[in-house]
Amino acid sequence: MDRVSLLWRLRRRARRGALCMAFFCISMALLYALCAENSVPVTDAIFGIRARTRAQPRAHSVIKVLRGGAKPMYIDPQKLPGVVPGDPHRPIPVLSSPNHTHDGGESPSKRRSREREPSGFFSRLLPRPFTRALETLFGGRRRGELSGRGGDAEFFGPHGLLGEVWDDEMSSSMLGSRLRKVVQNYQAMNKYGVQLSGPGGVSSRPKLSGPELLCQLKDNVEVMTLTADLQPFSALPWAAQLPPKPLTSDLGPYKSCAVVSSAGSLRYSGLGKEIDSHDAVLRFNAAPTAGYEKDVGSKTTIRLINSQVMASDDHRFLSSSLYSSGVLVAWDPAPFSADLTQWYNRTDYPIFTQYQRYRRLHPLQPFYILHPRFEWQVWQRIQDNMAEPIQKNPPSSGLLGTVLMMSLCEVVHVYEFLPSRRKTELCHYYQRFYDAACTLGAYHPLLYEKNLVKRMNQGSDRDIYTHGRVTLPGFSRLNCTQAAGGEPDH
Numbered sequence: 001m002d003r004v005s006l007l008w009r010l011r012r013r014a015r016r017g018a019l020c021m022a023f024f025c026i027s028m029a030l031l032y033a034l035c036a037e038n039s040v041p042v043t044d045a046i047f048g049i050r051a052r053t054r055a056q057p058r059a060h061s062v063i064k065v066l067r068g069g070a071k072p073m074y075i076d077p078q079k080l081p082g083v084v085p086g087d088p089h090r091p092i093p094v095l096s097s098p099n100h101t102h103d104g105g106e107s108p109s110k111r112r113s114r115e116r117e118p119s120g121f122f123s124r125l126l127p128r129p130f131t132r133a134l135e136t137l138f139g140g141r142r143r144g145e146l147s148g149r150g151g152d153a154e155f156f157g158p159h160g161l162l163g164e165v166w167d168d169e170m171s172s173s174m175l176g177s178r179l180r181k182v183v184q185n186y187q188a189m190n191k192y193g194v195q196l197s198g199p200g201g202v203s204s205r206p207k208l209s210g211p212e213l214l215c216q217l218k219d220n221v222e223v224m225t226l227t228a229d230l231q232p233f234s235a236l237p238w239a240a241q242l243p244p245k246p247l248t249s250d251l252g253p254y255k256s257c258a259v260v261s262s263a264g265s266l267r268y269s270g271l272g273k274e275i276d277s278h279d280a281v282l283r284f285n286a287a288p289t290a291g292y293e294k295d296v297g298s299k300t301t302i303r304l305i306n307s308q309v310m311a312s313d314d315h316r317f318l319s320s321s322l323y324s325s326g327v328l329v330a331w332d333p334a335p336f337s338a339d340l341t342q343w344y345n346r347t348d349y350p351i352f353t354q355y356q357r358y359r360r361l362h363p364l365q366p367f368y369i370l371h372p373r374f375e376w377q378v379w380q381r382i383q384d385n386m387a388e389p390i391q392k393n394p395p396s397s398g399l400l401g402t403v404l405m406m407s408l409c410e411v412v413h414v415y416e417f418l419p420s421r422r423k424t425e426l427c428h429y430y431q432r433f434y435d436a437a438c439t440l441g442a443y444h445p446l447l448y449e450k451n452l453v454k455r456m457n458q459g460s461d462r463d464i465y466t467h468g469r470v471t472l473p474g475f476s477r478l479n480c481t482q483a484a485g486g487e488p489d490h
Helices: 003-034 040-046 049-067 108-116 121-125 128-139 143-147 151-156 177-188 210-220 272-276 307-311 340-345 351-361 372-384 397-406 446-456 461-467
Strands: 254-260 280-284 302-306 327-331 367-369 409-415 469-473 479-482
Touching: 210 372, 210 446, 210 479, 254 272, 254 397, 280 397, 302 307, 302 397, 307 327, 307 351, 327 351, 327 397, 351 367, 372 397, 372 446, 397 409, 397 446, 397 469, 446 469, 461 469
Parallel strands: 254 280, 254 409, 280 302, 302 327, 327 367
Antiparallel strands: 409 469
């Protein structure tokens, strides 16, 4: 073999090796991007919602191993990155539009171009698509990129609207392109047969005040749970496992109640003692307290869980001690008609099968199931008070739990349903899982739920800003007779 032939063979092998390495890097980057732990929308579209449910506990288990048994270190919220110690006499800025900025005369377009401007050694040598692939492969996607471009990144980004108070005029037009498309798709879907009233379902009535909204909620929403005498359950062999009386007859009244969201912004909040000082505390789904007592407290009076958590093997609903204390309340998305027979024959998840299994294992623990009429009554109150169509899906557990506690308590404090200055794309305080949809909504009409709660809030903007705390009166404290000035007394 001559020297020329040898060099040619070596060069060919080198080219093949480079192509193989490039193909490997691109393949790994794509796999990482599509991995269930890193992309909610892609996982939902390709693998389905169950895949995302399985992925989250896996990510959490890795964190648990890394963290070990130690409790999270407490950090003063004033010293968190991006939080400027506030002057108590200085007005709190309000999130009012996507064009609002912190940087004086800098326009949003300039700020977006600056945020997208590449930096680093490889960004100067390689085209942007290659550098983004390398960032994904070696450094993971940045948190802001989970939200898409536009409004979502501005809402959470380092130069965005972090630390400002939720505005009750938020709309889907303020979302980034990715979330806006998701919301529009859900608005166009009608899986549950929602029947709209008025043009496009949008109410033409004037905007109601906070007291008027509270009275509307009290007069038009009834917290109902399934009982053994309801059809078709009364004819079933396991009917005796259902409570004989509704939840509102067995629980309460309580003076003060805390509704603790699972939001990532509860991390390092230091709100544990304040939360535990309430007479009753409601928590959601698989949110733990062990290891997070400093921030979320340890008391659990009621736990509201959705049927997806009940059905997921990863949440170990039937065996985990997390669910074995306090009162359990379950719910499942149902047809808009709230027809119990239709719902029983076609649930989203096997809520009734899991309910029977759990009752056999824990016959003495109080366990209720929300009547689907309740969830759609709450949904109707949201739609009636919004200027645009909302998603035709049931409200989130957060709002359902809040209204539930308003029927049991004299005063309700809701923590981090409206995000504080600690707002973050971190979905849950107990997981490393980032997506703006957890705050702004996708399947649930969460954006509009927050608008409604902000209007009903009887506390101050500073309470929201510093503690993420909303104050709502219980229904028993509302006197909805018209006063001389035309506003309800309460």
